[in-house]
Amino acid sequence: MRKQVIIGNWKMFKTNSEAKQFMEQAEKGFKTRPDLIAGVAVSATLLNTVKTNSKNLIVSAQNVHFEKSGAFTGEVSIPMLKDININYSLVGHSERREYFNDTDAVINKKVKALLEANMTPVLCCGESLETFEKGKTIEFVKSQLVADFAGVSKEDAVKVIVAYEPIWAIGTGKVATPEIAQNVCKGVRDIIADLYDQATADQVVIQYGGSVKPDNVKQILSQPDIDGALVGGASLEVASFLALLV
Ligand code: PGA
Numbered sequence: 001m002r003k004q005v006i007i008g009n010w011k012m013f014k015t016n017s018e019a020k021q022f023m024e025q026a027e028k029g030f031k032t033r034p035d036l037i038a039g040v041a042v043s044a045t046l047l048n049t050v051k052t053n054s055k056n057l058i059v060s061a062q063n064v065h066f067e068k069s070g071a072f073t074g075e076v077s078i079p080m081l082k083d084i085n086i087n088y089s090l091v092g093h094s095e096r097r098e099y100f101n102d103t104d105a106v107i108n109k110k111v112k113a114l115l116e117a118n119m120t121p122v123l124c125c126g127e128s129l130e131t132f133e134k135g136k137t138i139e140f141v142k143s144q145l146v147a148d149f150a151g152v153s154k155e156d157a158v159k160v161i162v163a164y165e166p167i168w169a170i171g172t173g174k175v176a177t178p179e180i181a182q183n184v185c186k187g188v189r190d191i192i193a194d195l196y197d198q199a200t201a202d203q204v205v206i207q208y209g210g211s212v213k214p215d216n217v218k219q220i221l222s223q224p225d226i227d228g229a230l231v232g233g234a235s236l237e238v239a240s241f242l243a244l245l246v
Helices: 016-029 044-052 078-083 094-099 104-116 129-133 137-148 178-195 198-203 217-221 238-244
Strands: 004-009 036-042 058-061 088-091 120-125 161-164 205-209 228-231
Touching: 004 088, 004 205, 004 238, 016 044, 016 238, 036 044, 036 088, 044 058, 088 104, 104 120, 104 137, 120 137, 129 137, 137 178, 161 178, 178 198, 178 205, 178 217, 217 228, 228 238
Parallel strands: 004 036, 004 228, 036 058, 058 088, 088 120, 120 161, 161 205, 205 228
Antiparallel strands: none
């Protein structure tokens, strides 16, 4: 049985004092369930604070470098994350692909480096509005996933969380209909089945992301191939974040 995984992506928001306050309140309000993994993906400066103040919520980085160390000014390495007990990182969020030159080749190196370190990559994929309107979503997402999973073994592939986030739905308030989201998440599962096999694909957790809010989360999560959500805006306030964990 796949678990449900709901992660708040704080993007470049919050100071340490705000993050600490959020975690204290969120941990108090979080009702744990054995089938649910929930948590937040935060900026590098907040990781230690959020981790220290977490109990049942998981803590994820938003990005990581694939090299263990080196002359990479401004970057954060996997050993640095492991040092403060961080076991998850987002990889290839569309904002990183667009503004920070995270190509599929780079993303593939990050996915492999995280898996090698026994960490969980939350691998983001998704198409632009133009690609969506041309009806080429699945073809495009396939090109991303084929490149991003290159050289990843079947045993490791099941440990990857895939987040399907149509770029046109991120931060726009335009959520994909549950039918569209289900259709593409099923498409993602089929792509993984083609790359590996159905049993592998059936184990992979697939999230939907893009304008998920407390009032639409239930409908999205009730789709058979959607196992969770990656949530930006609606994860910034404690009440709204907790309302996503239904
Ligand atoms: P949003 O962001 O929920 O604010 O649309 C989602 C994301 O970028 O992960």
